[in-house]
Amino acid sequence: MDQSTIVLLLLPILFIQLGLMIFALVDLIKNPNPNGPKWMWAVLIVVVNIIGPILYLVIGRRNY
Amino acid sequence: MNQFGVLFRKEWRENLRNYKIFWIPIVFILFGILEPVTNYFLPQLLDSLGNLPEGAVIELPVPQPEEILQAVLGQYQLIGMAILILAYMGSIAGERKSGTATLLYVRPLSFRDYFLSKWLMAGITGVMSVWLGLLAAYYYIFLLFEQVEIISFLQFAGTYSVWILLVITIVLAASAAMPNAGMAAAVSLALVFFMQIADSLLGAYWTFSPMKIPAYAAQWLYGKPDMSDYWWTLALAIAFILALLFFGIWMAKRKASTAKV
Amino acid sequence: MTILEVRNLTKRYGEQVAVKDLSFALEEGTATALIGPNGAGKTTTLSMLAGLLRATSGSINWHRESGVGFLPQHPHFFPWMTALEFMEMAAKLSGVHSKNALSQSKKTLEFVGLGSVQNKKTGTFSGGMKQRLGLAQAIVHEPKLLLLDEPVSALDPTGRREIMDLLKSLQPHTTVLYSTHILNDAEQMTDQLLFMQHGKLVEHGSLGEVKERYAEPRIRIRFQTARQAAAFAGQVSWPADLDGSAVELAIEEEGDTAMKKVLAKLADTSEGVIGVEQKTATLEEIFIKVAGGK
Incomplete structure (x- = not known):
């Protein structure tokens, strides 16, 4: 398998991870009442890959 | 009066606006892709990381495509189940606690439709997420390794879907029975994980239990499970689901008075 | 005609008695103010009448098919729903025919003065707007009986006056029972006073009767x-x-x-x-x- 195909295969992973992170961050910024301090969630979302955004979405978000 | 339609529309809107219907499938897809990709790059990764003496060659057995698909299932059994449980733990308990339930309960509400509308929405999200994730895994395995026979795959994913519905039913029934979302999650996680451990430790004494569904699902990849055990297991799982549905509806009604006024 | 009759209504929480032997009746088309200090059992009484709480003993007699509307003291809405979406759902769940639910919802939102924000999410609403929406969801199905728990106490004087005027305009088609600790409001709109303390009815009668008794x-x-x-x-x-x-x-x-x-x-x-x-x-x-x- 040539290099460019492999890069193409890896791109979705990168997109999803970045996408989740950016989506969670934007949502956090707009969130008027997250479950816990905002800065903590921001750090978690950026530092802990995949799991950080997921944790924010299931625990930190609360409906708004 | 069609309360189910009205309530399902509310659940649909809610899952759309809190983005659950988007991000849960995406996370399942991500884990579906990661497994074959890591397997593919593992030899190169070890090669570049390890300070191996000159001339040493690592001989890693190339994993069978079925094994990778089974490993994806392993990921779902841990992270996937936890995500589904945490995402839906507050479905009923949370509404009662926040007080939003009061303005529903004060009406001539059908608790059956109330519970089932939530169950269907969570079920759709869960089953769709697992199928999309497994299909993504299937496609990547096909590109990087070999194709898994499609019939085997469909039997595998179809069987596993029953397990997903069981987990969704457990978390919703727990959410109806428990005073808050946290306790609903704790009870569901305990049921889903500890009972699986119990089944794997003591399960040699019996051949059918709902906890064996993931194992039987995986057996389709290599051949087929013992059909008598398989059908008994599925029948038992569906009986569990039905019993939990009745229990959840009953609890939703019984605990309605605990909603914050 | 009596629309609701309560006899010996009692609610216990373990040892604690929240409401004790409460008896009263509501005449159709009248407004009744339920007054009393905090902790007197007003909210518990209204919750039992609304069907949210089960009474420990006693009876509540009324024609359920004529419909009831309930406004809790602090109504909570799904923050991601718009006012109109919520109203439409509330109307349908209350039995309004789906053909009429939307128009009825719009009409009611206009009535309480929320017509211009009907497509805004309720999460962005102020306390006063939530109170108005709370009133709207309670009357969207045109119930014969309206139960309101402190409908105006969270509002400023202007808002209070406006809501009281809205409530007055619902009469005499609607029988209203509302709790309040703002006595000035109670004096504005009441045919009957129920005075609760420590879970018991300690005084009742028309405003004139009660005043005469204490004059x-x-x-x-x-x-x-x-x-x-x-x-x-x-x-x-x-x-x-x-x-x-x-x-x-x-x-x-x-x-x-x-x-x-x-x-x-x-x-x-x-x-x-x-x-x-x-x-x-x-x-x-x-x-x-x-x-x-x-």
């Missing part, structure tokens, strides 16, 4: 100066209390007789008089008396 036959005469007031107080044979430049006379007589006697007396010695009035007890004074006395 003290006192006549207040205001003078220009305190000296003139004191001089007058010294001259009369009735029990007199000095209050700055005013004198209050307590005369036990039927009807107008006391006032006539006072006016006759004043005709002789009316130096510095600037006002004479028959005192009536305000609801607030009655409240303090009832709450303190029993």
Whole structure:
């Protein structure tokens, strides 16, 4: 398998991870009442890959 | 009066606006892709990381495509189940606690439709997420390794879907029975994980239990499970689901008075 | 016609009695104010009437098919829903035909003054807007009986007046039972008063009846100066209390007789008089008396 195909295969992973992170961050910024301090969630979302955004979405978000 | 339609529309809107219907499938897809990709790059990764003496060659057995698909299932059994449980733990308990339930309960509400509308929405999200994730895994395995026979795959994913519905039913029934979302999650996680451990430790004494569904699902990849055990297991799982549905509806009604006024 | 009758309604939480042997009836088309100090059991009573709580004992008789609307003290809405979406759902769940649910919802939102924000998410609503939406969801299905828990206490004076006016305009088609601790509001709109304390009904009747029961036959005469007031107080044979430049006379007589006697007396010695009035007890004074006395 040539290099460019492999890069193409890896791109979705990168997109999803970045996408989740950016989506969670934007949502956090707009969130008027997250479950816990905002800065903590921001750090978690950026530092802990995949799991950080997921944790924010299931625990930190609360409906708004 | 069609309360189910009205309530399902509310659940649909809610899952759309809190983005659950988007991000849960995406996370399942991500884990579906990661497994074959890591397997593919593992030899190169070890090669570049390890300070191996000159001339040493690592001989890693190339994993069978079925094994990778089974490993994806392993990921779902841990992270996937936890995500589904945490995402839906507050479905009923949370509404009662926040007080939003009061303005529903004060009406001539059908608790059956109330519970089932939530169950269907969570079920759709869960089953769709697992199928999309497994299909993504299937496609990547096909590109990087070999194709898994499609019939085997469909039997595998179809069987596993029953397990997903069981987990969704457990978390919703727990959410109806428990005073808050946290306790609903704790009870569901305990049921889903500890009972699986119990089944794997003591399960040699019996051949059918709902906890064996993931194992039987995986057996389709290599051949087929013992059909008598398989059908008994599925029948038992569906009986569990039905019993939990009745229990959840009953609890939703019984605990309605605990909603914050 | 009696629309709702409550007999010996009791609610216990373990040892604690929240509501004890409550009995009363609501006549169709009337407004009833449920008053009492905090913790008197008003919210518990309304929750039982609304069907949210099960009574420990006692009975509630009414025609459920005629519909009930309920506004909790702090209504909570799904923050991600728009006002109109919520109203439409509420209407349908209350049995409004799906053909009419949308138009009925719009009409009701207009009625409570939320027409212009009907497509805004309720998460962005202020307290006053939520209270209005709370009222709207309670009346969208045109219930015969409306139960309101402190409908105006969270609002500023202007908002209170507006909501009270809305409630008044619902009569006489709707029977209203509302709790409040703002007695001024209770005085504005009430055919019947229910006074609760420690879970029990301690006083009830029409506003006039209750006032009469607690009325003290006192006549207040205001003078220009305190000296003139004191001089007058010294001259009369009735029990007199000095209050700055005013004198209050307590005369036990039927009807107008006391006032006539006072006016006759004043005709002789009316130096510095600037006002004479028959005192009536305000609801607030009655409240303090009832709450303190029993």
